Structures are given as C-alpha cells and as structure tokens.
Amino acid sequence: MDVQTLTVGPIVGHTSHNLIRIFGRAELAIYEDKPRKAHGVIRYRKVGKSDFSAPLYFKMNPNFDLTGVMVLTTLEENTPYEYQVxxxxxxxxTKDVDVQKVLNWQNIDCYRIKTASSDRSQSRNLVFGSCRYILRLFGGLWWDDRSDRTFKSILEQIDSGKSVDQVIMCGDQIYADDLNVIGADDSLDEYNKRxxxxxxxxxxxRLMSTTPTYMTLDDHEIEDNWPESASAxxxxxxFPAAIHAYSTYQASHSPLFELSGSRITGTPTHLWYKYNDGCCDFFVCDTRTERNLNKESREIIGPRQMKELKSWLCDGSGNVKIIVSSVPPYESESSDKWYGFISQRDEMLECIRINEVPKVVFLSGDIHACMASQVALNDNITVTSVVSSAFFWPYPHPNRSSFKLSGHLDTLTASKYKVKKASNVYPTDAFTKLHVSEKRIRVDFYSRKGDKLGTKNYNFD
Structure with missing residues (x-):
C-alpha cells in the first residue's frame, strides 16, 4: 500500500528531551455520505542507523479536519532523528490496522529533527515573531505569498549551519478577518480552510517539518481586537468555531494536551502552557481568550492563569524565565495591550520584584515593529522585553515615537519601574533570533529577506 503525502504538515510541535509531537492532515474523501477512515503512519530512526522503526499508526480525526498527532516517546536526549510520516x-x-501490512514509502520525504536538552547549563537558539498577513483576493482565487519569504530567510540561516532549537509564533498566525470586514471568516469550515x-x-x-514550533493566538485568529466588539x-x-480550528491547527501539537502513551488525549480547560528546554523555562500565555473587559475588574488573563504564572516565576529553577505573550508588556500604551490592564501588570511585576526573580524575559509581537529594552524594577532586578513583529504586513508600520522606550511605566503601586537600554526600533517586516545562555541574551533582528538589522546584548545581572 502506498503511503500518501500529508496535505498539511508535518509540523514538529512540542519536543522534550525524550519525546516529539508531530502533526499532520490527511485528505477528506466521502464514501456513502460519510468521511472515509484515514490513518496516519510514521516511522523513525536515529541518524546514522540504517533501519527504521516499525510503523506506528495514529488516527486522522474527522472531527478535527482529518488531522492527527503522533507522539514519539522514549527517545534519547539531544539526539538527531530522521522520520517519515x-x-x-x-x-x-486505527487499533485494528494490520501492523504487518507492507507499506510503500517511496513518495514520502525523510525529515530530520533533534530532541531537546534537559541540561540546565545548555544555551538555546530561538527564532520568534508574529503577525503574518495573507490577504485573500478575487474571491479567494489568489493569495499574497510574499510572507513566505520570511521563512525562507530563516531556513537559509539554518542551511548555512546556524542552529535553531525552536521557533515561537506569538500570535496572528492567520488573519481570519481580512481588512476587518471583507470576507471575514465566521464558520468552522472557513477557519479550517484558512x-x-x-x-x-x-x-x-519545510521549516516546521524540522524545527520544533510553538504557537499562541492573538486577536486575528478570531477577529480584530477580540472581544472588544463581540456580540452575543x-x-x-x-468564537467556538475559531477556537476549535485553533485547537486543531495550533494547540494540538503543543504541550497543552495530555498524553496517553503515544497519543494526545483530553479536552483542555485553558490555552496557556509551560515547557522547558536547556537553560530556559517557558510560560506561553493566553492573553486573548480570558480577557474580562468589565471596568471594575479588567483582566487580560484569568485568575487561574495568573496564579500559575506567579507560581512558575517563583519555583526557584534558576533557569531563564521566558514569558511568551501575544501582546507586549509595556512598549505600547494601548488599552488592548498589558497597559490596558495595569493592575494585573503590576501584580506580575511586583511578584518578580518582591521575590527577586532573576533572568525574566518577555517575548511578544502584535505591534508591527521590532525592538528590545529592559525595565529596572529596583536596584537588583531587571526584566528584559523583546518584541518581534511582523513576519509580513503589507501596509505602513509604526515609528519609534509610537512606543514606550524610556522613562517610567505607569503603575498603581508605590514602586518605580524604569525603562532602560532600549534598542533601535525596526519598523519593517522581520524576524528575531535569540541566543539565550545562563548569563546573557543576544538579540539579533533580521529583515524579511534576511538582512541583519541590528543586535542588542543584555546581561542577566
């Protein structure tokens, strides 16, 4: 039997020191008024070995647009593997598939991936960004594909020997609301198609087939500035259609879903998640779907997420603490960002200051410009913030005067939070590469076509 090429994927998702999650989609076919049963199949081997593992089968679920996730387990740490899927x-x-079935893999590409590191002294190379705008034109008959040039530039760096341990996408991976009103998606089929x-x-x-990719959503996965203008x-x-599609295509290969053997299982009760890699601990926030816009009790994240975030900050791991947020913590003084929820921003920053949590880094996007800076919470504790946006935005970008990169942050506390060591602002399509070690972080900004825009170095004092 011929193994068929995935219609979406493979996407390499959460990768730990001993497991890898891999996402893919089959092709929908209707037989006797029902979707035909489709099954995913994968085999793998350690690089340098001649024999692949026995095929592993997993369900392509028609309730999730014929997609599935296979989890490769009991792998060796920090080790390269090859796989076909x-x-x-x-x-x-799926459980009844004949495991002795002879499969023909000749049309299936072989990909290479590497497991993560549990060594807390191991530095990491990260690429991150956000906001990839693709406009549907002429009734969807033509799509603007210039945004893909950004990912070609990242691949060119990898192909030249510059390692990337993971890619982080901070939101607006899709724009389901083209120009807000023209052909905006509002059904599950439309979101899935997008x-x-x-x-x-x-x-x-190609990038996602070989590099662990982590995602979180922002507003355009639903609609602009969600839920500010949401009707009943x-x-x-x-909202249910957008989140179902988000769960299918972005969250399913994250650490969010629990595991049962080599399968993901359960229904998540939230969209934020945590993971570790080398010297870095990550907390990927959901700053969009838990919002409370009530004037008396405004929240950008729910009480449970805030409690988990503060507990994670204070767990004493000694690692670099990387908070991924779709919207920036202070660079934009807009009510849609953390600035519009100052009480919760104070709660988070005061937790860091009072407990003297070192080496905290924010990664965010959303504002269609790249920059980096720090905030001194007191004489001993400094927080670093890096913003990377947009992967592609074919309209005017904001300039430096639009952002808070000096002076003191507004606060409801008696503390003084001073912005310092700001980089240049790069108001262009771009991506950002970070080299994170136990003692410092190097921030390199690159244009969509791969030209170096600038570098900023910060030490973890």
Missing amino acids: GWFYSEVD YRKVLTSKYLR RDWVTK
Missing part, C-alpha cells in the same frame, strides 16, 4: 485510507479502526492555506506555504512548511451571537458562533 504520511497517511492512507482503511475502513478498519489554516490549510496558511500552513502549507512552501518555506514555512459572536460568542456562540464565531
């Missing part, structure tokens, strides 16, 4: 039709259940288009561009697809109908139609 595809799918086929069979009317039996993801299928966006995630299958040539260079992004939007909450029961548009």
Whole structure:
C-alpha cells in the first residue's frame, strides 16, 4: 500500500528531551455520505542507523479536519532523528490496522529533527515573531505569498549551519478577518480552510517539518481586537468555531494536551502552557481568550492563569524565565495591550520584584515593529522585553515615537519601574533570533529577506 503525502504538515510541535509531537492532515474523501477512515503512519530512526522503526499508526480525526498527532516517546536526549510520516485510507479502526501490512514509502520525504536538552547549563537558539498577513483576493482565487519569504530567510540561516532549537509564533498566525470586514471568516469550515492555506506555504512548511514550533493566538485568529466588539451571537458562533480550528491547527501539537502513551488525549480547560528546554523555562500565555473587559475588574488573563504564572516565576529553577505573550508588556500604551490592564501588570511585576526573580524575559509581537529594552524594577532586578513583529504586513508600520522606550511605566503601586537600554526600533517586516545562555541574551533582528538589522546584548545581572 502506498503511503500518501500529508496535505498539511508535518509540523514538529512540542519536543522534550525524550519525546516529539508531530502533526499532520490527511485528505477528506466521502464514501456513502460519510468521511472515509484515514490513518496516519510514521516511522523513525536515529541518524546514522540504517533501519527504521516499525510503523506506528495514529488516527486522522474527522472531527478535527482529518488531522492527527503522533507522539514519539522514549527517545534519547539531544539526539538527531530522521522520520517519515504520511497517511492512507482503511475502513478498519486505527487499533485494528494490520501492523504487518507492507507499506510503500517511496513518495514520502525523510525529515530530520533533534530532541531537546534537559541540561540546565545548555544555551538555546530561538527564532520568534508574529503577525503574518495573507490577504485573500478575487474571491479567494489568489493569495499574497510574499510572507513566505520570511521563512525562507530563516531556513537559509539554518542551511548555512546556524542552529535553531525552536521557533515561537506569538500570535496572528492567520488573519481570519481580512481588512476587518471583507470576507471575514465566521464558520468552522472557513477557519479550517484558512489554516490549510496558511500552513502549507512552501518555506514555512519545510521549516516546521524540522524545527520544533510553538504557537499562541492573538486577536486575528478570531477577529480584530477580540472581544472588544463581540456580540452575543459572536460568542456562540464565531468564537467556538475559531477556537476549535485553533485547537486543531495550533494547540494540538503543543504541550497543552495530555498524553496517553503515544497519543494526545483530553479536552483542555485553558490555552496557556509551560515547557522547558536547556537553560530556559517557558510560560506561553493566553492573553486573548480570558480577557474580562468589565471596568471594575479588567483582566487580560484569568485568575487561574495568573496564579500559575506567579507560581512558575517563583519555583526557584534558576533557569531563564521566558514569558511568551501575544501582546507586549509595556512598549505600547494601548488599552488592548498589558497597559490596558495595569493592575494585573503590576501584580506580575511586583511578584518578580518582591521575590527577586532573576533572568525574566518577555517575548511578544502584535505591534508591527521590532525592538528590545529592559525595565529596572529596583536596584537588583531587571526584566528584559523583546518584541518581534511582523513576519509580513503589507501596509505602513509604526515609528519609534509610537512606543514606550524610556522613562517610567505607569503603575498603581508605590514602586518605580524604569525603562532602560532600549534598542533601535525596526519598523519593517522581520524576524528575531535569540541566543539565550545562563548569563546573557543576544538579540539579533533580521529583515524579511534576511538582512541583519541590528543586535542588542543584555546581561542577566
């Protein structure tokens, strides 16, 4: 039996020191008014070995747009592997697939991936960014593909020998609301179709097939400035459809879903998650779907997420603490960002200051410019913030005067938070590469076409 090429993917998701999650999608076919049963299949081997593992089978779920996630377990730490993954039709259940079946893999590419490190002294190379705008034109018959050039530039660095341990996407991976009103998506089929288009561009697809990719959502996965203009109908139609599609294409390969053997399982009760790699601990926030816009009790994240974030900050790991937020912590004084929720921003910063949490770094996007700076919470504790946006935005970008990069932050506390050591602002399509070690972080900004824009170095004092 011929193994078929995935229609979306493979996407290498959460990768720890001993496991890798891999996402893929089959092709929908209807037989007797029902979707045909499709099954994913994967095999792998350690680089340098001649024999692949026995094929492992996993379900392509019609409730999730014929997608599935396979988890490779009991792998060796910090070790390169090769894998092949595809799918086929069979009317039996996945558990009943004949494991002795002879499969033809000749049309399936072989990809290489490396497990993460549990060594807390191990430095990490990260690429991150946000906001990839792809406009549908002429009724969806043509899509602007210039955004894929950004991912080609990242691949060119990797191909030249510059390692990337993971890619982080900080939100607005899709723009489901083209120009806010023209052809905005509001049904599950439309959101799924949007993801299928966006995630299958040539260079992004290649990047995600070999590099662990972590994602969180912002507003355009639902609609602009969600939920500011949401109607009662939007909450029961548009929002469930958008989150179902987000869970399918972005969250399913994250650490969010629990594991049962080599399968993901359960239904998450939240969208934020945590993971570790080398000298870095990561907390990937959901700063969009838990918002409370009530004037008396404004929240950008819910009470449970805030409690977990503060506990994570104070766990004494000694690692670099990287907080991924779709919106920036202080650079933009807009009500849609953390600035619009000053009480919670104070709560987070005061937790860091009072408990003297060292080596805290914010990664964020959203504002269509790149920059870095620090905030001194007192004489001993400094927080670093790096903003990277947009992967592609074909309209005017903001300039430096739009951002808070000096002076003191507004606060409801008696503390003084002083912004210092700001980089230049790069108001252009770009991505950012970070080299993070136990003692410092180097920030390199690159244009969409790969030109070096600037560098900023920060020590963890």
